[in-house]
Amino acid sequence: MFDTVLLFRDALYGALVIGLTCSVLGVYVVLRRIVFVGAALAQLSSAGIALSLFLGGYGLTAWIGGYPTVVSLVVTLLGAMFFGLGGGRRLISSEASIGVTYAVAAAAGILLVAKAAHGEAHDIFLQGNILGITRRDTLVLLGVSVPVLLVHLVFYKEFLFVSFDRETARTLGYRVDRWNLLLYFTLGVVIASAMQFAGVLLVFNFLVLPAVTGLLLARTMGGTIAWAVISALVAVAVGFSLSVPFDLPSAPAMIAVSGLLAFVAWMIRRMRD
Amino acid sequence: MRALVTFDHATLGYGRRVVLKDLTFTIHEGDFLGLVGPNGSGKTTVLRALLGTHPPLSGTVTRAEGLRFGYVPQRDQVDYDYPLTALDVVLMGRYDRIGLGRRPSAQDRARAMTALEQVGIPELAAQHLRNLSGGQRQRTLIARALVGEPNVLVLDEPTNGMDLVSTTQILGLVRDLHERSGITVLMVSHALNEVANYVERIALVMNEAFRIGTVADIMNETVLSEMYGIPVEVSAFEGHRVVIARRRRSV
Secondary structure, three states: HHHHHHHHHHHHHHHHHHHHHHHHHHHHHHHOOOOOHHHHHHHHHHHHHHHHHHHHHHHOOOOHHHOOHHHHHHHHHHHHHHHHHHOOOOOOOOHHHHHHHHHHHHHHHHHHHHHHOOOOOHHHHOHHHHHOOHHHHHHHHHHHHHHHHHHHOOOOHHHHHHOOHHHHHHOOOOHHHHHHHHHHHHHHHHHHHHHHHHHHHHOOOHHHHHHHHHHOOOOOOOHHHHHHHHHHHHHHHHHHHHHHHOOOHHHHHHHHHHHHHHHHHHHHHHHHH | OOOEEEEEEEEEOOOOOEEEEEEEEEEEEEEEEEEOOOOOOOHHHHHHHHHOOOOEEEEEEEEEEOOOOEEOOOHOOOOOOOOOOOOOOHHHHHHHOEEEEEEEOHHHHHHHHHHHHHHOHHHHHHEEEOOOHHHHHHHHHHHHHHHHOEEEEEOOOOOOOOOOHHHHHHHHHHHHHHHHHHOEEEEEOOOHHHHHOOOEEEEEEOOOOEEEEHHHHOOOHHHHHHHHHHOEEEEEEEEEEEEEEOOOOOO
């Protein structure tokens, strides 16, 4: 069984990097109650991939079709900027603007892929293909994840403060909008880089479920992040290892393990309290 | 007395919407001022202008050089689901002093413990925020405001949603802090009866009007009837002033 898994070890390493990075950022996503911003950004990212395929396939741009991640990154960062600056909350509620973004991005992704040259073959970009991750892809993922995690390590207390109590942070001179923007920017970068490999559902899973597990088990921020990371890595390792020999789709297998871990954490919390 | 914050013909509002016009008043060092008015009257707008987070539409709001505010937000503005202890929260009050990207030192922790002692809950330092009562949460937020060694302590609706006992304890604590250290206090509240018996001056914001004076100046029937737009009575009971709306007699 392990021999089969080892055949896909590059994919496993890539999935571990995605799980690790998304689970750290996911703690803020869950605590700030913006889980559907994660979903909307993931959907925007997939729409970006679809847009690049659509434009590239029709020869509208000479190079763009070869770099779907770049277009995806640009579209996702524009979305991250929009939500980071309040998501147009002066005109409509944040929830409504998240819903609109999610629905329109999902529909745009499907329509653009449908009309892209060889559309069906490109569906894989939207749904992700964990098993297709190569060593080079893993290095690219690491190249994105390491700086993002470093930013979060260095500015941990700043992100925590503006997330926990923005009004007080503002009175102490913090440029809250800029910190929010940086937080959303890191979120956008991670989602855009992970999306083409993991797909919307798995990215969304890693942004939410490990953080929920962490919050159920830990009493401190450090503990929450640690448990979130551990549960994401366990979900990847177990889900991946089971999916390959048993010929199961990898992403749903990892999500199922994440769900199981969150349930166990919930039971532990109930017994403890 | 040194002027800490001066509003000079300041008009406050958002975009084209004017909330309060032509405010002129000064907060001096050692003041204990209550900013009182009903919900939606513009108290928060005055507060934001004072803290410097929202500039006036016209006129000026001048703050003394090096002025530091210790801000205590409304309790429901804070999310108690964060996995933080009381000490973690208090430490946040020193984050700007600690500097970007640096971690709190042992000295910062010692100062945070002192602040918890000042508000009477040092034994709750390791308690999770979620497990604290309303009064204990409010004390934690006051400790966070104090740990930054502010010149002005600003409390936004500190007793909102509290029972009588907790209200009395929190207001007593704030007065105690003012009397012991001489710290300047601005307390924002919608409850005139609560605030009037603790502060030394009152600024009343109501129906786009603004009036400021000593408690004796403001807590009289003429001023209050004019500001509220209904006849009111001011009664005194064992040194405590109470404002009551005069009941209409049926004919």
